[in-house]
Amino acid sequence: xxxxxxxxxxxxxxxxxxxxxxxxxxxxxxxxxxxxxxxxxxxxxxxxxxxxxxxxxxxxxxxxxxxxxxxxxxxxxxxxxxxxxxxxxxxxxxxxxxxxxxxxxxxxxxxxxxxxxxxxxxxxxxxxxxxxxxxxxxxxxxxxxxxxxxxxxxxxxxxxxxxxxxxxxxxxxxxxxxxxxxxxxxxxxxxxxxxxxxxxxxxxxxxxxxxxxxxxxxxxxxxxxxxxxxxxxxxxxxxxxxxxxxxxxxxxxxxxxxxxxxxxxxxxxxxxxxxxxxxxxxxxxxxxxxxxxxxxxxxxxxxxxxxxxxxx
Amino acid sequence: xxxxxxxxxxxxxxxxxxxxxxxxxxxxxxxxxxxxxxxxxxxxxxxxxxxxxxxxxxxxxxxxxxxxxxxxxxxxxxxxxxxxxxxxxxxxxxxxxxxxxxxxxxxxxxxxxxxxxxxxxxxxxxxxxxxxxxxxxxxxxxxxxxxxxxxxxxxxxxxxxxxxxxxxxxxxxxxxxxxxxxxxxxxxxxxxxxxxxxxxxxxxxxxxxxxxxxxxxxxxxxxxxxxxxxxxxxxxxxxxxxxxxxxxxxxxxxxxxxxxxxxxxxxxxxxxxxxxxxxxxxxxxxxxxxxxxxxxxxxxxxxxxxxxxxxxxxxxxxxxxxxxxxxxxxxxxxxxxxxxxxxxxxxxxxxxxxxxxxxxxxxxxxxxxxxxxxxxxxxxxxxxxxxxxxxxxxxxxxxxxxxxxxxxxxxxxxxxxxxxxxxxxxxxxxxxxxxxxxxxxxxxxxxxxxxxxxxxxxxxxxxxxxxxxxxxxxxxxxxxxxxxxxxxxxxxxxxxxxxxxxxxxxxxxxxxxxxxxxxxxxxxxxxxxxxxxxxxxxxxxxxxxxxxxxxxxxxxxxxxxxxxxxxxxxxxxxxxxxxxxxxxxxxxxxxxxxxxxxxxxxxxxxxxxxxxxxxxxxxxxxxxxxxxxxxxxxx
Ligand SMILES: Nc1ncnc2c1ncn2[C@@H]1O[C@H](COP(=O)(O)OP(=O)(O)OP(=O)(O)O)[C@@H](O)[C@H]1O
Ligand SMILES: [Mg+2]
Numbered sequence: 011x012x013x014x015x016x017x018x019x020x021x022x023x024x025x026x027x028x029x030x031x032x033x034x035x036x037x038x039x040x041x042x043x044x045x046x047x048x049x050x051x052x053x054x055x056x057x058x059x060x061x062x063x064x065x066x067x068x069x070x071x072x073x074x075x076x077x078x079x080x081x082x083x084x085x086x087x088x089x090x091x092x093x094x095x096x097x098x099x100x101x102x103x104x105x106x107x108x109x110x111x112x113x114x115x116x117x118x119x120x121x122x123x124x125x126x127x128x129x130x131x132x133x134x135x136x137x138x139x140x141x142x143x144x145x146x147x148x149x150x151x152x153x154x155x156x157x158x159x160x161x162x163x164x165x166x167x168x169x170x171x172x173x174x175x176x177x178x179x180x181x182x183x184x185x186x187x188x189x190x191x192x193x194x195x196x197x198x199x200x201x202x203x204x205x206x207x208x209x210x211x212x213x214x215x216x217x218x219x220x221x222x223x224x225x226x227x228x229x230x231x232x233x234x235x236x237x238x239x240x241x242x243x244x245x246x247x248x249x250x251x252x253x254x255x256x257x258x259x260x261x262x263x264x265x266x267x268x269x270x271x272x273x274x275x276x277x278x279x280x281x282x283x284x285x286x287x288x289x290x291x292x293x294x295x296x297x298x299x300x301x302x303x304x305x306x307x308x309x310x311x312x313x314x315x316x317x318x319x320x321x322x
Numbered sequence: 323x324x325x326x327x328x329x330x331x332x333x334x335x336x337x338x339x340x341x342x343x344x345x346x347x348x349x350x351x352x353x354x355x356x357x358x359x360x361x362x363x364x365x366x367x368x369x370x371x372x373x374x375x376x377x378x379x380x381x382x383x384x385x386x387x388x389x390x391x392x393x394x395x396x397x398x399x400x401x402x403x404x405x406x407x408x409x410x411x412x413x414x415x416x417x418x419x420x421x422x423x424x425x426x427x428x429x430x431x432x433x434x435x436x437x438x439x440x441x442x443x444x445x446x447x448x449x450x451x452x453x454x455x456x457x458x459x460x461x462x463x464x465x466x467x468x469x470x471x472x473x474x475x476x477x478x479x480x481x482x483x484x485x486x487x488x489x490x491x492x493x494x495x496x497x498x499x500x501x502x503x504x505x506x507x508x509x510x511x512x513x514x515x516x517x518x519x520x521x522x523x524x525x526x527x528x529x530x531x532x533x534x535x536x537x538x539x540x541x542x543x544x545x546x547x548x549x550x551x552x553x554x555x556x557x558x559x560x561x562x563x564x565x566x567x568x569x570x571x572x573x574x575x576x577x578x579x580x581x582x583x584x585x586x587x588x589x590x591x592x593x594x595x596x597x598x599x600x601x602x603x604x605x606x607x608x609x610x611x612x613x614x615x616x617x618x619x620x621x622x623x624x625x626x627x628x629x630x631x632x633x634x635x636x637x638x639x640x641x642x643x644x645x646x647x648x649x650x651x652x653x654x655x656x657x658x659x660x661x662x663x664x665x666x667x668x669x670x671x672x673x674x675x676x677x678x679x680x681x682x683x684x685x686x687x688x689x690x691x692x693x694x695x696x697x698x699x700x701x702x703x704x705x706x707x708x709x710x711x712x713x714x715x716x717x718x719x720x721x722x723x724x725x726x727x728x729x730x731x732x733x734x735x736x737x738x739x740x741x742x743x744x745x746x747x748x749x750x751x752x753x754x755x756x757x758x759x760x761x762x763x764x765x766x767x768x769x770x771x772x773x774x775x776x777x778x779x780x781x782x783x784x785x786x787x788x789x790x791x792x793x794x795x796x797x798x799x800x801x802x803x804x805x806x807x808x809x810x811x812x813x814x815x816x817x818x819x820x821x822x823x824x825x826x827x828x829x830x831x832x833x834x835x836x837x838x839x840x841x842x843x844x845x846x847x848x849x850x851x852x853x854x855x856x857x858x859x860x861x862x863x864x865x866x867x868x869x870x871x872x873x874x875x876x877x878x879x880x881x882x883x884x885x886x887x888x889x890x891x892x893x894x895x896x897x898x899x900x901x902x903x904x905x906x907x908x909x910x911x912x913x914x915x916x917x918x919x920x921x922x923x924x925x926x927x928x929x930x931x932x933x934x935x936x937x938x939x940x941x942x943x944x945x946x947x948x949x950x951x952x953x954x955x956x957x
Contacts, residue, residue: 064424066573071636081640083572087428098420100348102355111351114344115429121332123340159425 013076015040015167015198016061021070023056023222030056031067032222038200038215040166043193045213045309046202049317053222054202055095058169061200062092074167091165095172097156099144105136108144109158116163126162134158134188150181157188168192170201174208186212210309218316225316233312242305243285245274248298257295261288275305344431345439349413350446362405366454369397373458377465387467388532394458395476396527401451402484403519406444407491411511413440414495414566415504423570433570437492437563444488448481468532471539475548476531482555487515489562496569546599553591560584573733574635578627578657582665585623589616589673606680610701613677614708620669621715627662628719629726629739634658639821644829649822653815659723660814663807666719670712677705703785706793710784713796714776720803721746723810750774 014037023031031053038044046054059065061072063083072079079086099108109131113123131137134154139147147155153173160168170189174182182205189212193199203209209216210230217227226233247254251272258267263279278285289302339347353359373393377386417423426436459473494511525531538544564584568577592612600608634642638657643649654665680701722743729735729742754771758764768782773792783792 062428063572064428078636080574080636083574083637088430090428092428094421094424096421098422100352100422101416102352103348107348107351111344111348112425112429114340114347115426115431117430119340120337124332124336163429 014038014073015042015075016044016200017073018057018061019071019073021057021060021067021072023053023060023065023067029222031060033070034219034222034224035070036217036224036227038198040198041193041196042214043189043199043201043212045209045216046200046219047204047206047209047216047309047313048202048219048225051221052219054219055171056222057219058092058171058200058202062090062169063087064092088163089166091160091163091168093156093160093168093170093173095175097152099147099152099155101143101145103144105139105142105144105147105155106131108155109136109162112159113162118162130158130161133161133191135184149176150178150185153177153181153185154188157185161192166197168197168199168201170199172202172204174203174205182208206309206313213309216309216312218313220317226312230309230312233316234306241278241281241285242311243276243278243288244301244303244305245276245292245299246272246301247274248272248300254292254297257292257297261291264288273301343435343439343442345436346442346446349440349443352413353409353443353447358409362401363450363454366397366401366451370394370455370458373397374461377461385467387462387465388529389462389467390458390465391462391468391473392527392529392532394455394462395480395531396523397458398451398455398480399522399526400519402448402480403487403522404515406447406451406484407487407515408512409447410440410444410488411491411495411508413443414492415508418495419504427570427572433567434563436570437489437566440492441485441488441559441563444484445481448484452477452480468536472532472535475535475539479551482552482559486555486559486562487518489559489566491515493562493566493569496566546595549595549599553595557588557591572637574637576635576638576641576657578630578662579655581623581626582655582662585620585665585669586672588619589676592616593676607698607701609676609680610704610708613673613680614704614711616673616676617670617708617711617715620666620673621711621719624662624666624715624719625722625740625743627666628659628723629736629743630657630659630662631731631733631736632659632727633731634817634821640825642818642821642825644822644826646819646822649818650815653818656818658814658817659726660807660810661818663719663723664811664814667804667811670716673708674712677708680705699785702787706787707780707784709793709797710776710780713793713800714774714779716800716803717774717796718743718747720807723807747774747776751777 016038018034018036021031021034022029028051030051034053034057046058048054056065060067061074061079063079063086066080071081074086074089077086077089100111103111106127109127110123113127118126131140134157136151136154136158139151139155142151144155153176157170157173160170173189174185177185186208189199189201201209201213213230215227215229216233218225218233245254245258249272251269251274254274255267255269258264258274258276263284265277265279267274267276278288285302285304289299292299292302373390376393377390414423417426423436427433431439459477462468463470463473491511494507497507538547561584564580568580571577589612592615593609596605596608596612634657642656643652653661654668655661722739725742725746726735726739729738751772751774754769754775755765757771758766768778772778773796779792779796783789
């Protein structure tokens with residue numbers, strides 16, 4: 011198959027008077043990690059639940075590996091690993107028993123089941139928790155168990171709804187490493203999160219939605235290019251930053267100068283030529299320029315620029 | 323991820339348990355570790371020991387054996403009618419509340435397997451409790467209190483009731499109504515099963531049960547009574563399991579066929595029972611009772627059938643039978659209120675035919691029954707009552723179906739309509755009464771305004787054959803209601819047939835795609851047919867290119883010299899560039915062997931004489947059918 015791994019087509023879902031998802035379309039390639047970003051109530055969970063065959067849209071369809079989740083939900087389910095935003099394991103089962111049960115539910119039998127449970131538990135770092143009840147795990151370990159359960163049937167697409175929420179920084183870094191390994195193994199990952207710097211590091215592409223509508227989608231570089239008409243530049247000078255500030259205010263194409271100690275950050279209209287000309291003028295004006303760097307807009311900047319903070 | 327590791331040893335239990343339902347394995351694992359289960363087993367053991375000690379203390383009293391049996395069975399009753407069902411209820415509720423059931427549904431477990439697993443777990447628990455109490459039952463036998471038949475029958479009945487109660491509990495738990503209602507639901511379930519257990523404990527504990535069973539065992543009717551109880555419980559268990567399963571199914575799955583088959587199956591089961599256990603002289607009377615009960619049941623099911631969403635879901639549409647005639651035959655069994663009404667009409671017709679056989683008309687009756695069948699006035703009354711029920715049912719269901727159109731096309735809309743139908747009945751019963759109270763001299767006798775009050779009308783006219791005009795009028799009104807729906811019913815069948823045609827078309831497209839997958843063959847075919855890609859460019863002609871719609875849901879345009887430009891659309895009707903797959907992929911050799919015809923869904927025409935063009939056509943067998951077959955030509 012050469013088509014996208016996940017294709018959301020004109021999806022709409024309404025709950026009473028709330029339009030949770032509104033004509034949303036996007037696609038996701040194989041082996042890619044796609045961030046799914048939006049303010050609270052933007053419709054991320056709703057979209058993911060529909061993609062995971064747990065809800066049905068009013069209109070539109072979702073195709074996983076070319077299989078419609080509405081027409082062939084059972085086949086689509088075999089390709090999907092869905093990690094919901096909440097994890098509540100069964101009481102009175104320890105970690106291996108919990109994984110073993112789901113392995114059975116996914117149709118794994120005999121030695122293959124045991125092997126899969128072991129390798130998935132080892133991959134998710136659950137080796138040392140064999141005697142722990144599944145309900146007695148910390149949040150981070152619970153998320154690992156949840157991920158392990160999601161990986162049991164080796165799905166092609168992982169749909170992860172805020173998997174890192176509530177994790178401490180170390181757990182988050184470890185979790186990120188797990189996801190990167192999974193993507194390297196060829197799995198497509200659709201991940202929603204409110205921790206944007208992390209998503210920025212992790213994702214190849216992002217889809218930003220607000221009020222159920224797609225605001226922007228594409229690789230982060232593409233979005234950076236499309237969103238930022240002006241480039242952000244960071245300037246560091248030796249000595250008087252105030253003089254540099256005054257100089258910048260007189261320059262054409264420069265706007266929104268912010269001073270932070272000896273560093274100045276400002277927006278500059280025009281391309282590289284404008285930047286080179288400005289640097290020449292700054293040096294000619296006697297400023298001791300130590301650093302003149304173009305700053306890439308990060309995911310947070312993109313998010314703030316593209317969304318209006320509308321919550322529903 | 324799957325690092326090379328030493329092969330894990332696999333135990334015998336692990337290998338053996340692979341054959342079991344995963345839910346059963348998990349429930350047993352959980353139960354073994356759970357405190358509630360340990361406590362229940364402990365209590366059962368203590369009670370067993372206490373009863374056994376008391377029996378020993380009583381020594382050789384003549385009724386000691388019966389006393390031990392009664393005490394043992396009284397202990398078993400709450401375990402199988404309260405503890406086991408409530409555990410199943412809790413397990414199901416927990417899974418629903420914590421969203422675990424969604425995780426289960428994402429796995430390969432079907433809702434049916436989930437329900438079956440829970441019933442199997444109930445069976446295991448039943449076995450365990452029986453084995454705890456087995457020493458008591460054995461003691462009662464050894465003390466000559468009861469015989470083996472009594473013990474076996476009692477355990478069999480306990481098993482059947484345990485399964486029935488557990489299925490009802492799972493069904494009640496699966497009906498995930500609003501969160502606020504769940505604690506109330508739990509209280510109602512606990513109260514219901516508690517009261518049932520209490521009543522049974524009283525019945526068993528006072529010794530009445532053992533006495534009655536002993537009496538019944540000695541009578542010839544015992545097999546009939548026992549089989550009726552077992553069949554009734556099995557039917558109730560099946561219905562509960564079906565309902566529970568329905569609530570767990572994906573919203574677009576077919577939730578209707580099971581209920582429709584069940585509805586048709588019940589009267590057949592009842593007739594089979596009558597055939598086996600009732601003496602022929604009473605067949606007519608019993609069949610009349612079945613006719614009435616089946617009609618009533620049909621109307622109750624009809625309320626659910628006729629309030630479903632109108633259209634087929636995309637999933638069901640994609641899985642209707644491929645052939646046109648099979649699709650038409652399958653239509654009454656498929657979801658949708660029009661098809662539901664059709665199914666109900668077929669069912670009522672079948673039940674009506676059965677009623678006609680026992681109607682006091684000697685020719686009809688003697689066709690099936692012995693010439694000397696007894697057709698009493700009561701039998702006639704029952705049949706008239708069934709006719710009244712059918713007429714009222716059809717009238718109210720037509721009204722309900724009309725009302726359903728105004729409600730949102732969602733599951734909530736279905737539920738609302740299901741309450742609206744009995745609501746309408748109450749309204750039409752109440753309004754004439756209020757008119758009588760406020761505008762006339764009070765409610766003293768039936769008059770025309772009460773004609774939509776089924777209870778009063780039936781009470782007055784069902785058992786009086788001399789007042790036949792009311793029944794005739796009602797039956798005419800019901801027939802009018804059916805006539806009004808003819809268009810809807812036709813739409814119901816038409817939708818299935820259209821889905822079947824679409825499916826055939828899609829499969830033909832897929833078949834052709836496979837056939838023309840070979841580049842050489844494809845090139846030859848293109849040359850032969852003069853096919854030109856609708857979407858020129860690198861993507862044209864390929865099944866699916868990056869960014870294009872998937873090939874399986876596409877439309878294509880063919881512009882070939884030998885056939886008119888044709889457009890086809892498959893299941894979802896999105897646009898496609900998969901034009902190559904729309905051609906006819908037969909080779910020259912095949913053409914030589916068979917004559918060729920090509921057709922579009924609308925018209926058929928013979929393959930043109932030009933040799934090159936002929937090569938583009940298909941074998942007669944696959945191409946030359948009626949319009950419905952045409953999609954096999956790929957257009
Ligand atoms: N079952 C439901 N019933 C009613 N409204 C719902 C339901 N599920 C979601 N909604 C509404 O749909 C909108 C989108 O909800 P959703 O959970 O998809 O947002 P989200 O993007 O995941 O938000 P968050 O970032 O807070 O998790 C919200 O306004 C929510 O209130
Ligand atoms: Mg959410």
